[in-house]
Amino acid sequence: MDGILNLNKPAGITSFKAVSKVRRIAGVDKVGHAGTLDPFATGVLPVMLGKATRVAEYCLDHAKTYRAQITLGNETDTLDITGNIIATAETTHITLQLAESVIGMFTGVIQQIPPVFSALKLDGRRMYQMAREGLNPEPASRSVSIYKLQIISFQLPILTIDVTCSRGTYIRSLARDIGLALKSRGYLSKLERTEYGPLDIASSVCLDDIDEQNGEDLIKSNLLPLDTVLGHLSAINLTQEEAGLVANGGSIYRQDMPGTGNTWRAYDENGSLAALLVSGQAPDWYKPRKVFVGASQP
Numbered sequence: 001m002d003g004i005l006n007l008n009k010p011a012g013i014t015s016f017k018a019v020s021k022v023r024r025i026a027g028v029d030k031v032g033h034a035g036t037l038d039p040f041a042t043g044v045l046p047v048m049l050g051k052a053t054r055v056a057e058y059c060l061d062h063a064k065t066y067r068a069q070i071t072l073g074n075e076t077d078t079l080d081i082t083g084n085i086i087a088t089a090e091t092t093h094i095t096l097q098l099a100e101s102v103i104g105m106f107t108g109v110i111q112q113i114p115p116v117f118s119a120l121k122l123d124g125r126r127m128y129q130m131a132r133e134g135l136n137p138e139p140a141s142r143s144v145s146i147y148k149l150q151i152i153s154f155q156l157p158i159l160t161i162d163v164t165c166s167r168g169t170y171i172r173s174l175a176r177d178i179g180l181a182l183k184s185r186g187y188l189s190k191l192e193r194t195e196y197g198p199l200d201i202a203s204s205v206c207l208d209d210i211d212e213q214n215g216e217d218l219i220k221s222n223l224l225p226l227d228t229v230l231g232h233l234s235a236i237n238l239t240q241e242e243a244g245l246v247a248n249g250g251s252i253y254r255q256d257m258p259g260t261g262n263t264w265r266a267y268d269e270n271g272s273l274a275a276l277l278v279s280g281q282a283p284d285w286y287k288p289r290k291v292f293v294g295a296s297q298p
Helices: 015-026 050-059 096-106 127-132 171-181 215-221 240-247
Strands: 003-009 031-033 042-049 064-072 074-076 085-088 108-112 142-155 158-165 186-196 234-237 263-267 273-279 285-291
Touching: 003 015, 003 050, 015 031, 015 042, 015 215, 031 050, 042 050, 064 171, 096 142, 096 171, 108 171, 158 171, 158 186, 171 186, 240 263, 240 273, 240 285, 263 285
Parallel strands: 042 186, 074 186, 234 263
Antiparallel strands: 003 042, 031 042, 064 158, 064 186, 074 085, 108 142, 142 158, 263 273, 273 285
16 A cells, blocks of 8 residues: 555644554554644644655655644743743734734744754754753754745734745744734644645545544545655656666666756656656766655555
């Protein structure tokens, strides 16, 4: 069973536990996911089964869209609803007009300080582990991209926004920074990932619907092909001879490679994804980075 399951993760469980349930019901050993959702968060979680685990890294390149609920007036140590309140500020001065003026500050390429309670490493250790030990790690600021940010609703103390962003963006940090920009405080009280590249919440499969009785059939009928998340890579069609070379790890010579990237989808004469190619050592030579020959298609 090879393919991608567009899973709708419920609140209250980790992404790891969600994947574990899919693995058990599907009866597949190799199952993973692309892009962790915190336990309190819900929404689109791409689950990779079988050979699809080999394209998970390319899924991470896609933009993600979230609906985020920010509670203004308080800030927590985790920057979300699961943490303890560490700061309080006034909110009575905040209006919709003020919120709209502030939102514009957070679009484009911005500098963001990740949460202390995160899986990022500092001096070789996970920061959340250091924070739990009271070591007060200081994460460095980094650049992230916010492609789109808009207010969905506003009623104090709740500000709800939709945000489309690059990999590496922490919506918890965004909630904190918006609160500070409003001369108040803020934390993330609810989060739903509504889009992840080509995957959206409307076409997702709810984890609760995957049960012992018909869960395996439900997974099989909703599996997406491996190349669903590879649409941002240019594609070529291989000749029969080229497909044979690639299947055995050999390089091919091409002077007409499309696009400007450094990775290409390569399809065999049957239209099946055969491999992902990258530039070889010599000009116009391309070698397989990943080979999918024989991969079943859902």
